[in-house]
Amino acid sequence: MSGLDILGFVAALLTTLCWLPQAFRTIRTKDTKSLSLATQSAFTLGVGLWLIYGIVAGNAPIIFANSVTFVLVALILAMKLRYG
Known part of the structure; x- marks a missing residue:
């Protein structure tokens, strides 16, 4: 593993990890009123596209980051759609 890969994995x-508190709070409280549906939707789509890019490019740090982040932000989006 190169230094560049290590840098990518740290980033x-x-x-x-910055999405974990928001996801846990949203799951626990089901309070999504302060979240913008448009922003959450666009961000989820963007992360999904980054994941596809990472897979096509074969870039492990991008695949790792966007796989986990996609699950978290898609969960938040689903809760926003369900609980408003």
């Missing part, structure tokens, strides 16, 4: 870890 992926940090940007992915």
Whole structure:
């Protein structure tokens, strides 16, 4: 593993972990009123596209980060759609 890959994985870890508190809070409280549906939808789509890009490019840090982040933000989006 190269230094560049390590840098990518550290960045992926940090940007992915930042979604955990929001996901846990949303699951626990079911409060999504303050979340923008348009923003959450666009972000979820963007993360999904980054995941596809990472898969096609064979870039492990991008695949890792966007796989985990996609699950978290898609869960938040689903809860926004369900609970408004």
